[in-house]
Amino acid sequence: MVKIIFKGEKTIEVPKGTTILEAAMEHGVALYHTCGGNCSCSTCHVRVLSGAENLSVMSLEEAQVLDSFDLKSPIRLGCQSEVLRAEVEVEIPSRSKEPRPNKTPPVPDSHD
Numbered sequence: 066m067v068k069i070i071f072k073g074e075k076t077i078e079v080p081k082g083t084t085i086l087e088a089a090m091e092h093g094v095a096l097y098h099t100c101g102g103n104c105s106c107s108t109c110h111v112r113v114l115s116g117a118e119n120l121s122v123m124s125l126e127e128a129q130v131l132d133s134f135d136l137k138s139p140i141r142l143g144c145q146s147e148v149l150r151a152e153v154e155v156e157i158p159s160r161s162k163e164p165r166p167n168k169t170p171p172v173p174d175s176h177d
C-alpha cells in the first residue's frame with residue numbers, strides 16, 4: 066500500500082500503482098476528469114507538494130497536455146500519475162474541483 070495526502074481534505078492508503086484520480090474517485094475526493102482519464106482535458110491536474118519522486122515518470126503525452134494548457138511543474142495529471150512507493154502529497158487547485166461549463170449547444174426544441 067502507498068499513501069496519498071490530499072492537502073486539506075484527507076489522507077488515504079491505496080494499492081501501489083493506483084493513479085491519483087482513481088484514488089480520489091474511490092475515496093470521495095472531488096477531482097474533475099472531463100475526458101474520463103484519457104489524458105486530453107487537464108481537468109484532473111493536481112499540484113504535487115512532496116513525493117514527486119514516488120510517482121510514475123511523466124509520459125510524453127502527459128507533458129504535451131500540460132504544456133498545451135500552460136501547466137508547469139509541479140503540476141501533474143491525476144489520471145496519469147501512479148503512486149509507486151511510499152507517499153505523495155498533492156493539492157487540488159480550486160479549478161480542478163469545479164465542473165467545466167458545458168460548451169455543447171442546447172438541443173433545439175422539436176415542438177415547432
Ligand code: FES
Nearest residue numbers: 102105106107144
Ligand atoms: S481526466 Fe482528462 S486529462 Fe486526466
